[in-house]
């Protein structure tokens with residue numbers, strides 16, 4: 726027997742995920758401060774590597790600014806370089 | 810005139826008098842080079858995120874100053890030969906950072922004026938500029954080593 730109407734039961738592979746958005750655009754952050762390590766830390770891994778924008782939703786402009794801020798913070802030892 | 814932000818890391822073993830002296834030497838040089846120190850903060854002893862020249866800790870000084878670009882070279886030269894300093898970073902502020910700095914300086918002035926003349930009601934002023942003030946001390950200053 727041919728079963729019909731199964732289409733709706735077909736599990737579409739979709740992760741439970743919120744829509745990503747750029748936090749800095751949303752909050753209208755005037756600039757990303759390299760001294761604000763609490764914010765920077767949410768954009769780097771535990772090992773200290775910066776997260777790609779496709780994971781965080783950060784827009785291209787702010788991702789560049791973020792990279793700059795992370796570099797400055799690392800330079801002055803407020804953040805670590807990547808750990809092995 | 811440009812606006813600069815400058816972090817200096819001093820030997821954490823330095824006593825308070827040594828820190829006073831270092832701070833004075835830096836501000837004196839900035840002023841001698843026709844600069845003006847707009848802010849200076851002591852973040853105190855912090856654990857470094859990585860070892861620098863065998864130092865695991867450092868005493869952080871933070872300056873914001875206005876000066877002609879010619880002041881930077883002598884300042885860097887000082888840091889290179891000044892023993893208590895083992896790391897420094899001077900950053901030229903961009904337009905947006907300068908704007909944020911100016912509003913934070915205004916807020917500081919308003920606050921100082923309020924303290925000098927407590928009778929004057931300055932609530933309106935305080936509220937209008939208060940939002941723009943970003944605390945410049947890193948959030949986890951007091952946090953111990955990770």
Ligand SMILES: [Zn+2]
Nearest residue numbers: 747750784787
């Ligand atoms: Zn953005």
